[in-house]
Amino acid sequence: MATVDIYRLVKRYGAEEVIHGIDLAIRDGEFISLIGASGCGKSTLLRMIAGLEDISGGTISIDGREVNDVAPKNRDIAMVFQNYALYPHLSVADNMGFSLKLRDVPKPEISRAVKEAADLLGLTPYLDRMPKALSGGQRQRVAMGRAIVRKPRVFLFDEPLSNLDAKLRVQMRAEIKALQRRLGTTSIYVTHDQIEAMTMSDRIVILNGGRVEQVGAPLDLYDRPANLFVATFIGSPAMNLIDATTRRDGEQLFAETDEGVRMPLENHAVAEGTAVTIGVRPEHLALADVATPGALRIAIDLIEPTGHESHVFGRLGRHPLIVTHSGRVAETTSAGVIVAPGGVHVFDRSSGRRIDAPAASEGSEKR
Amino acid sequence: MRARLSTLPGRIGTAVAVILLVAWSLGPIYWSLVTSLTPPLHLLGTPSLWPQQISFEHYAKLFGATSMSQGNTVQSVWPQFSAALTNSLITSGLATVVTVAIAAFGAYAFVRLEFPGRDLLFVAVVATLAIPAYTVMIPLYRLMISLKLIDTYTGITLIYVSAFLPLALWLMRSVYQAMPISLEEAAWLDGAGRVYTLVYIVLPLSAPGLIASAILTFLNAWGQFMVPLVFSPTLATKPLTVLIPEFVTRNYIDFGLMNAAGILAIIPPVLLVLFLNRYLVSGLMAGATK
Numbered sequence: 171m172a173t174v175d176i177y178r179l180v181k182r183y184g185a186e187e188v189i190h191g192i193d194l195a196i197r198d199g200e201f202i203s204l205i206g207a208s209g210c211g212k213s214t215l216l217r218m219i220a221g222l223e224d225i226s227g228g229t230i231s232i233d234g235r236e237v238n239d240v241a242p243k244n245r246d247i248a249m250v251f252q253n254y255a256l257y258p259h260l261s262v263a264d265n266m267g268f269s270l271k272l273r274d275v276p277k278p279e280i281s282r283a284v285k286e287a288a289d290l291l292g293l294t295p296y297l298d299r300m301p302k303a304l305s306g307g308q309r310q311r312v313a314m315g316r317a318i319v320r321k322p323r324v325f326l327f328d329e330p331l332s333n334l335d336a337k338l339r340v341q342m343r344a345e346i347k348a349l350q351r352r353l354g355t356t357s358i359y360v361t362h363d364q365i366e367a368m369t370m371s372d373r374i375v376i377l378n379g380g381r382v383e384q385v386g387a388p389l390d391l392y393d394r395p396a397n398l399f400v401a402t403f404i405g406s407p408a409m410n411l412i413d414a415t416t417r418r419d420g421e422q423l424f425a426e427t428d429e430g431v432r433m434p435l436e437n438h439a440v441a442e443g444t445a446v447t448i449g450v451r452p453e454h455l456a457l458a459d460v461a462t463p464g465a466l467r468i469a470i471d472l473i474e475p476t477g478h479e480s481h482v483f484g485r486l487g488r489h490p491l492i493v494t495h496s497g498r499v500a501e502t503t504s505a506g507v508i509v510a511p512g513g514v515h516v517f518d519r520s521s522g523r524r525i526d527a528p529a530a531s532e533g534s535e536k537r
Numbered sequence: 538m539r540a541r542l543s544t545l546p547g548r549i550g551t552a553v554a555v556i557l558l559v560a561w562s563l564g565p566i567y568w569s570l571v572t573s574l575t576p577p578l579h580l581l582g583t584p585s586l587w588p589q590q591i592s593f594e595h596y597a598k599l600f601g602a603t604s605m606s607q608g609n610t611v612q613s614v615w616p617q618f619s620a621a622l623t624n625s626l627i628t629s630g631l632a633t634v635v636t637v638a639i640a641a642f643g644a645y646a647f648v649r650l651e652f653p654g655r656d657l658l659f660v661a662v663v664a665t666l667a668i669p670a671y672t673v674m675i676p677l678y679r680l681m682i683s684l685k686l687i688d689t690y691t692g693i694t695l696i697y698v699s700a701f702l703p704l705a706l707w708l709m710r711s712v713y714q715a716m717p718i719s720l721e722e723a724a725w726l727d728g729a730g731r732v733y734t735l736v737y738i739v740l741p742l743s744a745p746g747l748i749a750s751a752i753l754t755f756l757n758a759w760g761q762f763m764v765p766l767v768f769s770p771t772l773a774t775k776p777l778t779v780l781i782p783e784f785v786t787r788n789y790i791d792f793g794l795m796n797a798a799g800i801l802a803i804i805p806p807v808l809l810v811l812f813l814n815r816y817l818v819s820g821l822m823a824g825a826t827k
Contacts, residue, residue: 242726257723272727
C-alpha cells in the first residue's frame with residue numbers, strides 16, 4: 171500500500187521525446203487506469219514506474235521516496251504482463267513462490283502464502299501443473315497470483331486481459347476489481363479498452379501523444395470531458411461533433427451551423443460569435459416526431475440494430491450524426507431528434523477546450 | 538508439399554534421395570567397419586562388399602597385451618591408443634565446456650546489455666570465422682611457444698575455444714534474441730538480479746541452444762587434425778585423429794588396425810549425440826506466454 175507521485179516525468183529515446191512532462195498523484199489504495207491509443211505512452215509510463223525504462227527527466231516517488239535510481243527489484247512493486255510471462259519450466263506453485271524464494275522466506279511460509287493466493291484465485295487444483303498445461307484464463311490467474319503472493323506496495327497491470335476472449339475478459343475484469351478492493355493495494359492499470367477503464371477504475375488518466383489530456387473519475391470524464399480528445403475517446407459510439415458559431419437571440423444563446431440549424435445552449439460562458447464545436451452523445455439524442463417543438467430534422471442513411479438498442483446513422487445538414495435509440499426502429503429516411511436536457515457539450519473550436527455552463531461547473535474534478 | 542509426396546513418382550523420388558543420402562553418409566563408415574573385421578591377407582585381395590571371413594585380429598591388436606603382426610609377435614598399440622583416446626576426450630570435453638560457458642554468458646551480454654560498440658564487437662568476433670586457420674598457424678605457434686603452452690591441454694583448449702566460440706556465440710545470441718524479454722523483466726521485478734535471472738530463468742529455457750552449441754563444438758574439436766598435428770607433438774596431448782594415421786609405417790600400411798581404431802573413435806561422439814539429443818527438444822517455452 172503506497173502513494174505514487176509522478177512529477178514532470180519525461181522520457182526520451184535519443185532525440186525523440188515520447189513523454190512530455192507528466193504530473194500525476196496516485197492515492198494510497200487507489201485503482202487508476204492509464205488509457206489511450208497505441209503509442210500514447212501509457213505502457214512506457216507504466217514501465218518507468220516499474221523501473222524497466224530509464225527516466226529521462228522528472229521524478230517518480232513511491233510513498234514519498236524518490237525511486238528514479240532504485241532497481242526494479244528494490245521498488246517493491248509487482249507487475250502483471252500482457253503476455254503473462256510465466257516461467258515455463260517451473261510449476262504453478264514455483265511460479266507463484268519465486269519472489270518469496272528469492273527473499274529467503276522459509277519454505278513452509280512460502281507454501282502457506284502460495285496456498286493462500288491460490289485459494290483466492292481458484293488455482294489450488296493446479297498448483298503442481300506446468301504453465302503449458304493451463305488455459306489462457308488460468309495462466310492469467312497464475313500471473314496475478316505471482317503478483318499478489320508477496321504483498322507488494324503497488325500492482326502494475328499492463329493490458330492483462332487483452333489476450334483473453336471477450337467472455338473471459340468480462341469475468342476476469344470483475345475478479346481483478348474485486349481482488350483489488352479486497353487487498354486494498356494501490357494499482358495502476360494500463361489498457362486501451364475504455365470499458366475496462368470505466369468499469370474498474372477509481373480514476374482514469376487519459377493520455378494522448380505523451381501528455382495527460384484529463385484525469386478524473388470515470389463518470390466525470392463521461393459527463394464533463396475537458397476537451398475534444400477526451401470527448402471523442404470516451405463513449406461508444408463516439409460523441410457527435412458539429413461545428414457551429416454562437417449567436418444570441420434576446421436572452422437565449424444559440425449555436426448555429428453554417429447551414430442555419432440552431433441549437434439552444436444553456437448559459438455557457440462564451441461570447442457571441444465564437445467558433446465552437448458542439449458535442450452531443452448519441453445516447454443523449456432521442457428520435458421524435460418532426461413536428462415536436464425543438465426537434466431537429468435529420469436524414470437517415472442506415473439503421474444498425476444491436477438487439478437492446480439501435481444505432482441510427484443520419485445527417486444533420488452536412489454533419490453526420492449518430493443516434494442511439496433504445497429499442498427498435500422501423501426503416502425510414504428521415505426523423506426528428508430531440509437533445510436531452512444538459513446533453514450539449516460546447517468546445518472552443520480553436521483550442522478544443524471545454525466551455526462550461528456556469529451552473530454545471532460546480533464540483534468539477536480538479537486533477 | 539504433402540500432395541506432391543503422395544504421388545507415386547514423388548515418393549520414388551523421395552526414396553531415392555534418402556537412399557543416396559544415407560549411402561553417402563554411412564557408406565564410408567560401413568566400409569571402415571568391414572575393413573576392420575577382415576583378416577589382413579584378405580585385405581590384399583579383391584575388395585568385397587561384406588567380409589568373407591570375420592576376424593577380430595585388428596581389435597585384438599588394439600586391446601591385447603601383445604599380438605601377431607606379419608607372423609611376428611609385436612607390442613600392442615593399446616597404451617598409445619588409450620592415451621590418445623583420453624587426450625581426445627579431455628581436449629574436446631574441455632573445449633566444449635569452456636566454449637559453451639563463455640557463449641552462454643557472452644551472448645547474453647551481446648543481446649541484453651547496452652555498451653558502446655556492442656554490435657561492432659560482435660561482428661568482429663564472428664568475422665574471425667572467415668579467417669583461414671592456416672594463415673594464423675605460424676604466429677599462433679610462436680605465441681604458444683612463448684607462453685610455453687605447446688603440448689599442453691590448456692594450449693589446445695585455448696585454441697579450440699578461440700576457433701569455435703564465435704559460432705557458439707552467434708547461435709546463443711539468436712536463441713536469446715528469440716526469447717521474450719518479459720520473462721526476464723518478471724524475474725527482475727520478482728527480485729532476481731541479472732546473473733540469477735540468466736542462470737535460473739534464461740539458461741534452462743535455452744537448453745536446446747546450449748545443447749546444439751555443445752554438440753557442434755564437441756564434434757568440431759573431436760575431428761580436429763591440423764591443430765593437434767602442430768600443437769600436440771607427443772602422446773602427452775596427442776589425440777586419436779593424429780595417432781591413427783601414424784599406423785602407417787615405412788614398410789606396411791596397417792589398414793585393418795587403422796579402421797578398427799577409426800571405428801572405436803566414432804563411438805564417443807555418437808554416444809554424446811545420442812545422450813544430448815534427448816534434451817534437444819522443442820516446446821520448452823510453451824506456456825510462458827499467450
